Amino acid sequence: MALKSKVSSLSGDSSSSSTLYPSASLVTSSAASSPLSSLFPVSMQPAGFSTTLFTAVVPQKHQKVDEHDCVHGWLETMKASSPPRKEHLNDNNLDEASFSATKALYYNWMEEHPSALDKLEDIAKEAEKKQVAVFLDYDGTLSPIVEDPDQAYMSDEMRSTIRKVATYFPTAIITGRRRDKVYDFVQLAELYYAGSHGMDIMGPAEGCNGVKANGFKDKNNMGNDIVFFQPASEFLAIMDKVYKELIIKVKDVEGAKVEHNKFCVTVHFRCVKEENWSTLAEIVQTVLQKYPDLSLIQGRKVLEFRPAIEWHKGKALEFLLKSLGLENTSDVLPLYIGDDRTDEDAFNILRDRGIGYSILVSTVAKATSASYSLRDPSEVMIFLQGLVNWRALQDGNLPNGCAHIFGH
Numbered sequence: 001m002a003l004k005s006k007v008s009s010l011s012g013d014s015s016s017s018s019t020l021y022p023s024a025s026l027v028t029s030s031a032a033s034s035p036l037s038s039l040f041p042v043s044m045q046p047a048g049f050s051t052t053l054f055t056a057v058v059p060q061k062h063q064k065v066d067e068h069d070c071v072h073g074w075l076e077t078m079k080a081s082s083p084p085r086k087e088h089l090n091d092n093n094l095d096e097a098s099f100s101a102t103k104a105l106y107y108n109w110m111e112e113h114p115s116a117l118d119k120l121e122d123i124a125k126e127a128e129k130k131q132v133a134v135f136l137d138y139d140g141t142l143s144p145i146v147e148d149p150d151q152a153y154m155s156d157e158m159r160s161t162i163r164k165v166a167t168y169f170p171t172a173i174i175t176g177r178r179r180d181k182v183y184d185f186v187q188l189a190e191l192y193y194a195g196s197h198g199m200d201i202m203g204p205a206e207g208c209n210g211v212k213a214n215g216f217k218d219k220n221n222m223g224n225d226i227v228f229f230q231p232a233s234e235f236l237a238i239m240d241k242v243y244k245e246l247i248i249k250v251k252d253v254e255g256a257k258v259e260h261n262k263f264c265v266t267v268h269f270r271c272v273k274e275e276n277w278s279t280l281a282e283i284v285q286t287v288l289q290k291y292p293d294l295s296l297i298q299g300r301k302v303l304e305f306r307p308a309i310e311w312h313k314g315k316a317l318e319f320l321l322k323s324l325g326l327e328n329t330s331d332v333l334p335l336y337i338g339d340d341r342t343d344e345d346a347f348n349i350l351r352d353r354g355i356g357y358s359i360l361v362s363t364v365a366k367a368t369s370a371s372y373s374l375r376d377p378s379e380v381m382i383f384l385q386g387l388v389n390w391r392a393l394q395d396g397n398l399p400n401g402c403a404h405i406f407g408h
């Protein structure tokens with residue numbers, strides 16, 4: 001396979017540019033004032049919008065890789081996806097025109113991708129007659145982006161929110177991480193997990209909340225029935241080889257880290273100085289050239305090797321819907337929340353099928369197939385909590401912390 005066809009689309013990293021737009025506590029949302037605001041516990045209600053904080057950089061557009069020079073292309077996008085950090089900016093280097101342009105860009109984008117917090121009422125209305133299923137990305141969606149990927153813990157509050165979500169709706173985590181690693185972070189046995197960008201799927205065969213899993217079953221090592229699917233199993237040995245090779249080759253690039261994600265291998269450059277990015281990109285290219293069956297994608301400050309097969313998070317979403325017997329589009333309401341370029345495959349599936357709600361987690365304007373937005377994991381939690389509270393009300397149960405709101 002020609003190298004130029006092996007590089008998939010690229011994704012920006014808004015984590016370091018969250019200062020471009022109002023911070024999480026300065027949410028643009030009318031949720032707090034909508035009738036549905038009562039679904040959010042008081043402590044979780046989003047604050048009103050304040051215009052105080054905008055800083056300098058207009059988010060860069062996703063750039064196409066130069067087909068004749070991969071390293072150069074990667075470098076461009078590595079840079080484009082890394083706007084200056086907060087400490088390198090100050091309000092003084094913002095002239096009024098760029099300040100206004102930045103603000104306008106964000107407002108325009110929010111008009112096209114309104115906050116899902118404002119959509120909760122519509123979602124609840126539609127969900128009354130449908131089976132809701134919840135699909136969640138992990139990094140940047142349930143846990144904040146941090147420098148050390150091994151420390152990307154989600155909060156206990158988030159865990160308890162997801163546990164409640166899963167008591168009402170079939171719930172899955174679809175992540176680039178290896179499945180066992182994400183399970184260690186999430187620690188909820190009742191969920192479905194699709195690791196390695198959907199290439200390693202496992203979940204309870206008995207289904208969730210009365211929704212029975214069907215087909216694609218297997219047994220785990222304790223003899224229990226499970227839903228299990230690994231479409232890239234023949235790549236295990238190759239990925240081990242690539243991992244070992246990369247560990248050796250990047251050891252002299254300060255700050256570089258290689259992560260084995262089972263069916264994918266991830267090279268992190270978040271902690272690599274920019275002047276060393278070209279060295280790292282060259283190493284990656286040299287290794288990639290040796291493996292014609294692998295392709296490369298870029299995520300948030302990562303370059304990832306993966307099997308060049310037609311399988312991604314969107315396919316995993318379809319697979320899970322099918323395994324759960326939720327293919328009937330008129331009865332099903334899938335919600336997919338993610339922050340990364342790789343989540344676009346799942347957004348596209350929902351868009352093409354004309355079902356569900358796709359929600360991008362981002363503090364910056366980004367090209368996306370998602371219809372709605374949330375700013376960060378804290379807003380994701382507020383949204384999920386609102387969903388839980390709505391469903392609890394349906395069942396006649398008063399959500400914790402909401403009693404006073406409903407006059408009880």
Ligand SMILES: O=P(O)(O)OC[C@H]1O[C@H](O[C@H]2O[C@H](CO)[C@@H](O)[C@H](O)[C@H]2O)[C@H](O)[C@@H](O)[C@@H]1O
Pocket residue numbers: 137138139140144145146147148149150152174175176177259261266268270299300301302304340342
């Ligand atoms: O599909 P996801 O759940 O979003 O996983 C994608 C990658 O997430 C992790 O990397 C990202 O988060 C790290 C911790 O916050 C951060 O240091 C890194 O820069 C981000 O790209 C994970 O480490 C990767 O293996 C996943 O592929």
